Amino acid sequence: xxxxxxxxxxxxxxxxxxxxxxxxxxxxxxxxxxxxxxxxxxxxxxxxxxxxxxxxxxxxxxxxxxxxxxxxxxxxxxxxxxxxxxxxxxxxxxxxxxxxxxxxxxxxxxxxxxxxxxxxxxxxxxxxxxxxxxxxxxxxxxxxxxxxxxxxxxxxxxxxxxxxxxxxxxxxxxxxxxxxxxxxxxxxxxxxxxxxxxxxxxxxxxxxxxxxxxxxxxxxxxxxxxxxxxxxxxxxxxxxxxxxxxxxxxxxxxxxxxxxxxxxxxx
Amino acid sequence: xxxxxxxxxxxxxxxxxxxxxxxxxxxxxxxxxxxxxxxxxxxxxxxxxxxxxxxxxxxxxxxxxxxxxxxxxxxxxxxxxxxxxxxxxxxxxxxxxxxxxxxxxxxxxxxxxxxxxxxxxxxxxxxxxxxxxxxxxxxxxxxxxxxxxxxxxxxxxxxxxxxxxxxxxxxxxxxxxxxxxxxxxxxxxxxxxxxxxxxxxxxxxxxxxxxxxxxxxxxxxxxxxxxxxxxxxxxxxxxxxxxxxxxxxxxxxxxxxxx
Numbered sequence: 001x002x003x004x005x006x007x008x009x010x011x012x013x014x015x016x017x018x019x020x021x022x023x024x025x026x027x028x029x030x031x032x033x034x035x036x037x038x039x040x041x042x043x044x045x046x047x048x049x050x051x052x053x054x055x056x057x058x059x060x061x062x063x064x065x066x067x068x069x070x071x072x073x074x075x076x077x078x079x080x081x082x083x084x085x086x087x088x089x090x091x092x093x094x095x096x097x098x099x100x101x102x103x104x105x106x107x108x109x110x111x112x113x114x115x116x117x118x119x120x121x122x123x124x125x126x127x128x129x130x131x132x133x134x135x136x137x138x139x140x141x142x143x144x145x146x147x148x149x150x151x152x153x154x155x156x157x158x159x160x161x162x163x164x165x166x167x168x169x170x171x172x173x174x175x176x177x178x179x180x181x182x183x184x185x186x187x188x189x190x191x192x193x194x195x196x197x198x199x200x201x202x203x204x205x206x207x208x209x210x211x212x213x214x215x216x217x218x219x220x221x222x223x224x225x226x227x228x229x230x231x232x233x234x235x236x237x238x239x240x241x242x243x244x245x246x247x248x249x250x251x252x253x254x255x256x257x258x259x260x261x262x263x264x265x266x267x
Numbered sequence: 268x269x270x271x272x273x274x275x276x277x278x279x280x281x282x283x284x285x286x287x288x289x290x291x292x293x294x295x296x297x298x299x300x301x302x303x304x305x306x307x308x309x310x311x312x313x314x315x316x317x318x319x320x321x322x323x324x325x326x327x328x329x330x331x332x333x334x335x336x337x338x339x340x341x342x343x344x345x346x347x348x349x350x351x352x353x354x355x356x357x358x359x360x361x362x363x364x365x366x367x368x369x370x371x372x373x374x375x376x377x378x379x380x381x382x383x384x385x386x387x388x389x390x391x392x393x394x395x396x397x398x399x400x401x402x403x404x405x406x407x408x409x410x411x412x413x414x415x416x417x418x419x420x421x422x423x424x425x426x427x428x429x430x431x432x433x434x435x436x437x438x439x440x441x442x443x444x445x446x447x448x449x450x451x452x453x454x455x456x457x458x459x460x461x462x463x464x465x466x467x468x469x470x471x472x473x474x475x476x477x478x479x480x481x482x483x484x485x486x487x488x489x490x491x492x493x494x495x496x497x498x499x500x501x502x503x504x505x506x507x508x509x510x511x512x513x514x515x516x517x518x519x520x521x522x523x524x525x526x
Contacts, residue, residue: 164349167322167341168363178362182353244308259353259392 020225047229052236055229064218069237072203072215075131076242079138082201084192086139087146092184094147095154104147111144116202124210141202146191153187189253193246200242269415269448270338273322276330278316278474290316291328292473300335301446305463307453307504307515309512313474314452315346321450334416342414344422348401350393356380356404357389363408384430384435399426406434410441410499413499417442418425419451423458432492435462443488456504460497461490470511478507 031049038048047055059065094101110211127133157180165175207216216239222230278291286466290313298304306314319325320332322343350359360376361368368376380386383403393401402425409417419438423431439462442449453459459466460482480503486496 160345160347160349163324164343164345165362166324167343167345168408169341170362170366174362174366176353178351178366182351257353259394264296 045228047232051229052232053119056233059087059230059233065237068213068215068218068234069241071211071213072200072207073241074136074239075203075214076196076200078190078262079135079142079203080196082139083146083195083199084140085198087143087148087191087195088188090143091147091150092154101151107200108144108147108220111140112148116141119206120202120206120209121136126239129210131211134203134211135216137206138199142195142199145198146195149186156187157183178253185256186253189249189256192251196245196249204238222244270334270335271296271298271416271448271450272331272333273297273317274333276320276328276332276333278306278313278320278325278328280327289473292306292475293482294330294475296467296476298448298450300448303442303451303462303464305451305453305459305466306457306469307459307508308469308474309454309471309508311474312469312471312511313467315420316474318343318420318450318452321416321493322418325448333494336415339415340412341418342412343418344402344409344420346420346424348355348393348398348405348407350401350404352393355390359393359404360408360411361436363412376407379411380404383407384433401407402426403430403434406437410437413445413447415447417447417449418447419449419455421452424454427488431458436442438462456501456508457492457497460486460501460504461492466505468504468511477511480504480507 034046034049038046043051056065090104094104119140120134121138122141123133127136161179161183162175164180170179203214204216204219207214208220209216210216215234218234219231220226222234276291276294277289279287279289279520282288294313294317296304306317308314311425316325320328322341337364345504350356351362354362357368357373357376357380360379362374364372371509377386377389380389383406385400385403385407387398388400393404400467402422406422409419422438426434435458438449441447451459451462453514456466460480464481464483466480466482468474470474470477480500482500484498486494490497
């Protein structure tokens with residue numbers, strides 16, 4: 001007689017290798033498009049991946065590459081950390097209080113609508129061409145986006161679960177840890193990914209406008225030199241670094257949300 | 268001692284048009300310590316609201332709600348399972364116990380999951396279980412606390428009849444062993460009569476108690492679900508309920524309350 005035994009479902013090995021395969025194809029397709037573009041436009045206008053990596057190796061050997069990437073990463077991380085901290089606190093408070101939400105509405109709308117170049121230029125003019133100005137401008141640009149996302153995470157909270165926790169007289173700390181934070185986590189990780197991506201783009205922009213080091217500065221430098229390989233090399237290096245960070249967040253997200261039912265099982 | 272005394276309880280809130288809707292009106296009742304009381308009534312008669320007030324989830328009411336003991340421990344089984352989807356079955360039950368498992372609490376959880384027929388499902392997530400199984404986890408979560416007062420809001424309505432019978436038996440066994448005060452809400456007259464010492468029939472618009480069936484003498488325990496008297500009394504409960512069911516339907520169709 002056949003016996004059915006209860007076993008939690010695990011991901012089959014074949015599914016995992018298919019996922020890895022699809023990701024490899026995705027990466028290769030980027031390089032393929034790049035190669036075709038280089039071939040069509042000519043290597044002087046659009047250097048191919050090989051020329052770009054060779055230039056990158058030269059920059060590495062000269063000791064410039066990691067110095068500039070390090071400076072950019074430092075600015076990205078400081079701006080990102082301040083943005084996430086401030087944005088999460090303000091977002092959670094305005095999601096929980098209608099009064100605060102109304103009070104902050106004009107600030108949030110203005111923050112979202114203002115052209116992103118404006119805070120950078122104004123901060124450089126008011127504070128000076130330094131890192132404080134750059135990071136201040138970045139935080140001003142990014143905080144409204146995080147506030148909006150985190151406010152929505154509070155508004156979307158399943159109140160029935162909170163009620164259940166109250167019915168069982170659970171202490172506040174346990175409710176935050178096991179009921180509120182897990183509900184905020186998808187928003188938090190999603191916001192972190194988009195904020196990080198936007199931070200890096202804005203940092204490069206701020207460096208290009210008013211700093212004397214960093215990837216943005218180097219891109220500007222090679223732009224003045226009409227050296228396309230340098231522009232692509234620094235763009236590629238920074239993209240790879242940020243992609244690794246982004247994939248780490250994605251991996252963390254998949255591990256954190258393994259309790260979710262995959263959408264393809266439902267639709 | 269954890270009896271319950273409710274005197275002149277009134278509860279109202281504004282409806283979607285901004286008009287004040289009275290959910291419970293001058294409701295008074297007494298539940299003796301260790302008594303099994305069932306509230307039987309149509310949808311919208313305020314049964315769940317009453318449980319929320321008893322559980323301390325709703326403080327916006329007028330009237331008196333008193334317990335025989337200071338801050339009694341309360342176990343609540345909601346209409347929906349309300350499990351935390353990111354926690355496994357075992358972790359969901361540990362949640363009610365404080366969240367941090369110990370060898371003792373782990374053994375208790377295992378025991379309760381076995382009792383509700385979920386042995387082997389300890390590490391499943393709620394979305395991997397059927398609705399009925401999720402309800403059994405919710406029941407185990409409330410019962411494991413050994414509460415002085417157990418509030419059950421239609422706990423068996425989403426279970427198949429065989430599982431429901433088994434679970435009713437579990438609740439009765441627990442109640443007999445520990446003589447806890449139980450207040451159960453149901454739409455099912457047969458279930459009400461099978462379980463209760465007393466059935467309180469409720470009507471809607473506004474929610475109030477319109478009849479009481481004392482069963483302790485009329486239907487001694489243990490009760491047989493096939494007992495003719497049980498069926499007769501449940502028909503009596505239906506007769507008491509019927510005029511108020513009609514009233515509820517009239518109200519929903521034309522928007523006016525007819526008594």
